[in-house]
Amino acid sequence: MSEPRSAPTVGQVVLGKRLQELRERVGMSRDQAAKVLHVAPGTIRRMETAEVGLKIPYVQLLLKAYGIGDEEADAFVELTEEANKPGWWQRFHDVLPDWFSMYVSLEGAASLLRMYEPHFVPGLLQTEDYARSVLRTGAVGQTRPEDIERHVALRMARQSLLTRADAPKLWVVMDETVLRRPVGGPGVMRAQVDRLLEATALPHVTVQIAEFSTGHHPGTYGPFVLFRFAVPELPDMVYSEYLTGAVYFDARPEVASYLEVMDRMAAQAATAQRTKEILRDFRKEL
Numbered sequence: 001m002s003e004p005r006s007a008p009t010v011g012q013v014v015l016g017k018r019l020q021e022l023r024e025r026v027g028m029s030r031d032q033a034a035k036v037l038h039v040a041p042g043t044i045r046r047m048e049t050a051e052v053g054l055k056i057p058y059v060q061l062l063l064k065a066y067g068i069g070d071e072e073a074d075a076f077v078e079l080t081e082e083a084n085k086p087g088w089w090q091r092f093h094d095v096l097p098d099w100f101s102m103y104v105s106l107e108g109a110a111s112l113l114r115m116y117e118p119h120f121v122p123g124l125l126q127t128e129d130y131a132r133s134v135l136r137t138g139a140v141g142q143t144r145p146e147d148i149e150r151h152v153a154l155r156m157a158r159q160s161l162l163t164r165a166d167a168p169k170l171w172v173v174m175d176e177t178v179l180r181r182p183v184g185g186p187g188v189m190r191a192q193v194d195r196l197l198e199a200t201a202l203p204h205v206t207v208q209i210a211e212f213s214t215g216h217h218p219g220t221y222g223p224f225v226l227f228r229f230a231v232p233e234l235p236d237m238v239y240s241e242y243l244t245g246a247v248y249f250d251a252r253p254e255v256a257s258y259l260e261v262m263d264r265m266a267a268q269a270a271t272a273q274r275t276k277e278i279l280r281d282f283r284k285e286l
Helices: 010-025 031-036 042-046 056-065 070-083 088-092 098-109 128-138 145-160 186-200 254-266 272-285
Strands: 110-117 171-177 205-210 224-229 237-242 245-249
Touching: 010 042, 010 056, 010 070, 010 110, 031 042, 031 056, 056 098, 070 245, 088 098, 088 145, 088 237, 098 145, 098 224, 098 237, 110 254, 128 145, 128 171, 145 186, 171 254, 186 205, 186 254, 205 254, 205 272, 237 254, 245 254
Parallel strands: 110 171, 171 205
Antiparallel strands: 110 224, 224 237, 237 245
C-alpha cells in the first residue's frame, strides 16, 4: 500500500488528477488499474485523490498500462519525484495540524486568493506582535510560549509569498469589527494598521473594509478563502475553518455560491481607496 503522509503537496494533487485522467482516457476502471499493481481498488482512488503519496514504481507501472510512451513517462516520473519532496512548511510539523498543512500548500500555489475575515486581520497581513496576541488568546491546546512562537514564525514565513516575483493576487474583505476589536493594546494596533496601509500600496493586494453603516451582508456566517490556480488541473477551491479543523470545497455549485457571496460583499464594502481613508482615520484614533 502507498505511504500516507500528513498532507499532500499541490504537485501531488495535480499529478493524482492527471493519473485519473490518463486511466479514464483508456477506459480502464479502478478495479482494472488495481490489478496492474496487485493492490486494492481503494489504493488507486487514494493515489488519484492525493490521500497517499505516489510511489515511483506504482506510477511507472500505471503509466505503462495507460499506454504512455517512455519520454512522457520519464517526464511524469520527474514531476512525481519533485512533488514528493516535503513542502517548506513541514519543518513546522510540530505545531502545524494536518488540516492546515493543506491550506499552506494551496496558498503557496494559488494565483489568486480572495478572503473574507470577520474577526481578525488575515494571517498574511499580520504583524508579529498582532499574531502573537491573537495566538495567545485564541490558540486551543497549544498555549505554551514555545508553541506560540513557532506559530508566529510559521505565519511570518507564509508572508514571503507576497514579496516573491510571482506573488499571487490577494483580495481581502474585512469587517469593521476587525479594527474595532482591540488586539494587544493601542501600540500593537497602530503597528498593525500601518502594516495594512503598507500592504494596500502593493499592486497585487486589495483590501476592503465592510463598514457597520452598510448593514448586513451575505458573508456574515463565517470566514472563508477562495483559491484560484494557474494550473488547469486544479479547480477553484474554498477553505472554511472552524474551531478544531477545516473543510475544503471544490464542487462547482458550492464554489460558485461562495464566489457570488464574495462578489456581493466586495460590491457592498468600501472601495479600496475609501478603505485607505478609513485606515488612516482609525490610525489617528489610536
